[in-house]
Amino acid sequence: MLLLVPADVLRPRRPDEHFADEAQAARYAGIEVAVVDHDALTGGGDPDQAVGRVPAGDDAVYRGWMLRSEQYTAMAGALTARGVTLRTTPRDYQRGHELPGWYDTIREHTPDTVWSDGDGRESFAAAYEEWGSGPAVLRDFTKSMKHYWDEAAYIPADAGTAGAWGIAARMRELRGDDFTGGFVIRRFESFSGAEVRTWWIGGECRLVTAHPDTDADLPPADLDVSAFAPAIRALDLPFVTADLVRHTDGRWRIVEIGDGQVSDRPRSTPAEDLITALIG
Known part of the structure; x- marks a missing residue:
């Protein structure tokens, strides 16, 4: 096993402080640890440079900050070119x-759910119509804004399509560039x-x-x-x-x-x- 963790921004040869204890525990267990440049992966940098300190190895596991599916795919491709095999393939990561x-x-085992195709108002309205009735919780494909419960997460049963869209639009605004996929409506x-x-x-x-x-x-x-x-x-x-x-x-x-x-x-x-x- 090879453990990959984000590099510290100020000390790029060392693990990010948040994952330093996992890196240390891995080394104590005899597992090789390597760092990757998370900011390069998420900020449009060169994926090959982002993984430039990773040695070849099988069964690599990433433990780090969230990556969009396309960013994980780019990292996986750069790692493959270096002879590194991730335990989780890009397809499995997205799933x-x-x-x-x-x-x-x-x-x-989970609340009833529907979702929209993209972040447009028409696709949201179609999903909301499919949803039917009752109170709901809103999120995108990866995350909610539960800390903004009343304005961007909870849709009351009597919201109506216009009211529900107002909550969805606020959630979309708060998620910004991190918004992923489409709107997800889950039964409260x-x-x-x-x-x-x-x-x-x-x-x-x-x-x-x-x-x-x-x-x-x-x-x-x-x-x-x-x-x-x-x-x-x-x-x-x-x-x-x-x-x-x-x-x-x-x-x-x-x-x-x-x-x-x-x-x-x-x-x-x-x-x-x-x-x-x-x-x-």
Whole structure:
């Protein structure tokens, strides 16, 4: 295994401080670590230069800041030219990173969802009409603006198409250049308690942690994720996270699937635990 992490902006030969503990844990475990220039990958730089410090190797795993699917594809191409094989292919990255890639496979475990083709008003209106009725939560293919709940995330049942578009337009404005794919409309469900992040490698749950947004709220000791295993195995993805939260009726629900390479680790979980899980 080869671990790739973003380079520190000021000290480009060293790992970014946010991922330094994972890099150190990997080295202690005998895993080679290399840095990549994340800013070059996301800022239109040369992908070959961005991975210029990466040695050849198999089973490379990226642990870093989020990349758009096309940016990950560019990184993968540059790595291939250097003799580096990523564990997660560009196609698999997109399937795990963007909601349309995973929704159908886990739909019985997650809120009902529709999405638009692009960010235009007409395509949003078509998706909203398909949606039907009831309160909804809005996001794009990769992220919501939940911290702007009333103005850019929650669509009340009585919003109407014009009102819903006003919320969508505000979300689009806030997402800016990070907006990905189209508008996603998800049925609002009533949840209680903090989210739990589960880490799945090769279709097996290897780690259960707090969610990074609430890292002091540790998962309940009796949490059983086995009910989700068949669906997540069916995704056939090498490394994903599934965020769970308890419905007010007592069921656990999946609220998000993410590519594990760009899913943040809560600080309450030691880096060694994640590296051990990745080694298998």
